Amino acid sequence: MIQPQTRLNVADNSGARELMCIRIIGTSNRRYAHIGDVIVAVIKEAIPNSPLEKSEVIRAVIVRTCKELKRNNGMKIRYDDNAAVVIDQEGNPKGTRIFGAIARELRQLNFTKIVSLAPEVL
Amino acid sequence: MRSLIGALVRRQTLGSSSVTARLQSSGRVGASFANCGNENHRFCSSASNCPRCSKNHFLRAFHHFPSGSPRPSTSELKSGSLAKFGGSGISSSLNLSPWSVLGTSFPSRGISTAGSSDAPTSQDSSIPFDDVPPRIKFKRMDKTARNIMQILNREAVEEVRTQREVPDIRPGYIVQLKVEVPENKRRLSTVKGIVIARRNAGINTTFRIRRQVAGVGVESLFMLYSPNIKEVKILDKKKVRRAKLYYLREKMNALSK
Numbered sequence: 001m002i003q004p005q006t007r008l009n010v011a012d013n014s015g016a017r018e019l020m021c022i023r024i025i026g027t028s029n030r031r032y033a034h035i036g037d038v039i040v041a042v043i044k045e046a047i048p049n050s051p052l053e054k055s056e057v058i059r060a061v062i063v064r065t066c067k068e069l070k071r072n073n074g075m076k077i078r079y080d081d082n083a084a085v086v087i088d089q090e091g092n093p094k095g096t097r098i099f100g101a102i103a104r105e106l107r108q109l110n111f112t113k114i115v116s117l118a119p120e121v122l
Numbered sequence: 123m124r125s126l127i128g129a130l131v132r133r134q135t136l137g138s139s140s141v142t143a144r145l146q147s148s149g150r151v152g153a154s155f156a157n158c159g160n161e162n163h164r165f166c167s168s169a170s171n172c173p174r175c176s177k178n179h180f181l182r183a184f185h186h187f188p189s190g191s192p193r194p195s196t197s198e199l200k201s202g203s204l205a206k207f208g209g210s211g212i213s214s215s216l217n218l219s220p221w222s223v224l225g226t227s228f229p230s231r232g233i234s235t236a237g238s239s240d241a242p243t244s245q246d247s248s249i250p251f252d253d254v255p256p257r258i259k260f261k262r263m264d265k266t267a268r269n270i271m272q273i274l275n276r277e278a279v280e281e282v283r284t285q286r287e288v289p290d291i292r293p294g295y296i297v298q299l300k301v302e303v304p305e306n307k308r309r310l311s312t313v314k315g316i317v318i319a320r321r322n323a324g325i326n327t328t329f330r331i332r333r334q335v336a337g338v339g340v341e342s343l344f345m346l347y348s349p350n351i352k353e354v355k356i357l358d359k360k361k362v363r364r365a366k367l368y369y370l371r372e373k374m375n376a377l378s379k
Contacts, residue, residue: 064338073304073350074328080339080371101335104305119336 001032001067002039002082011063011083012095015050016043019060019084035069036109037062038091041084052086052094060084061091061111063102077103077122085114093117275324282325282347289354291329291346293317294362294377299331299344300353310352313342316360316377318367332370339371 002008006021019041024033033039043056052058064079071077079101086094093114102118115121266273282288291297295317300310315333318341327346332339344351360377370376 068341068343073348074326074343074345075348076343078341078343080341083338099336100338101340104303107305122335122340122342 001034002037002062002065003032006082007044008041008060008062009064009081009083010060010086011098011100012085012093013097013099014086014093014095015052016046016058016086018043018045019058019086020044022057025059033062034067035062035065035103036105036111038087039084058086058094059089060086061106061114063098063106063114064100069103069105087111272324278325279327279347288346289356291317291320291354291356292359293320293365293367294360295356296358296360297331298355298357299351301344302350302352304350313344314357315342316367316370318370319365332367341371 002021002024004021004023008019008021010016010019021033021039021041023040024030025038025040038059038061041058041060043052043054043058046052046054046056062082062084064081064083066079066082068076068078083100085098088094091111096117098114098117098119100118101120101122102115103122104115107115107121296315297317298312298314301313302310313331313333315331317329318332319330321328325347328343329346330341330343332341334340362377
């Protein structure tokens with residue numbers, strides 16, 4: 001349940017460390033974003049000497065939330081933190097490595113590159 | 123669920139119609155079951171409960187059921203027991219279930235104990251009337267309908283338990299599961315972690331497993347009786363003094379003693 005002003009960790013090596021959500025892409029007036037939703041975020045903290053800088057507005061896809069993700073077979077998955085992966089306009093990740101586990105639902109949402117780079121797909 | 127209630131109602135009406143048909147064909151009952159044994163209620167219908175005297179008309183009909191008349195073979199066993207009751211004059215507080223009359227073959231949901239045992243068939247018509255028959259209890263259908271969900275739940279759980287061995291999982295156990303994922307058809311994924319909660323809800327019994335995956339803590343909730351869980355292995359049992367171990371979310375290595 002990510003909403004504007006939510007701080008998220010960054011789960012890749014694109015150069016950003018922490019993002020703050022500004023807006024949720026999709027239907028208008030959408031309250032919360034979950035795993036698999038694209039958000040507009042501003043970089044609050046970045047690694048020095050990286051292509052991304054602080055206070056840069058970028059897009060990201062949410063990959064982990066503290067709110068549980070429900071599956072049709074009754075299974076629920078809940079992570080310990082909120083995290084996102086920085087992407088470009090087409091949906092390709094800007095970084096080259098992904099850290100942490102990724103939920104299987106991202107594959108159905110056409111983020112196949114992220115899923116293939118993930119160390120563990122839950 | 124609605125279809126089950128419809129089936130219950132249908133079976134009740136079926137039972138009543140077949141009972142009255144059989145009794146009428148035996149020829150000895152006649153008008154004796156047209157009244158409910160009370161002079162004031164001459165006009166009660168035979169196939170339903172009389173609203174005034176609030177007695178179930180099935181009982182009255184069976185009181186007059188002749189013991190020596192030929193019985194149809196399907197309900198032979200039930201009719202034998204009913205004849206015994208007619209002879210020993212048991213009071214009308216005994217409610218006979220219409221399902222038992224039909225001699226149905228579907229699994230008895232605890233409706234009567236006559237269907238499950240073989241004893242009544244062996245003592246079919248050779249018992250003298252002063253011999254006490256084994257007590258056969260019949261459950262009232264309206265009372266059964268109240269806890270039908272409980273009965274269905276229990277049945278579903280037993281069905282899964284007979285197919286698959288489901289061990290006892292409690293909070294504090296370190297377990298390893300083999301879960302089948304529909305997308306990953308070729309292999310089973312293993313999930314290893316500590317059980318931090320268990321919620322008992324019949325067939326929807328769930329348990330939560332907490333584990334570290336690639337540096338991130340992940341909690342997963344599984345259904346205990348899910349067919350996707352292929353194997354559960356208990357690796358270790360930690361001593362915990364709580365049913366829900368949610369305090370582990372803040373702590374690292376709290377239980378590694």
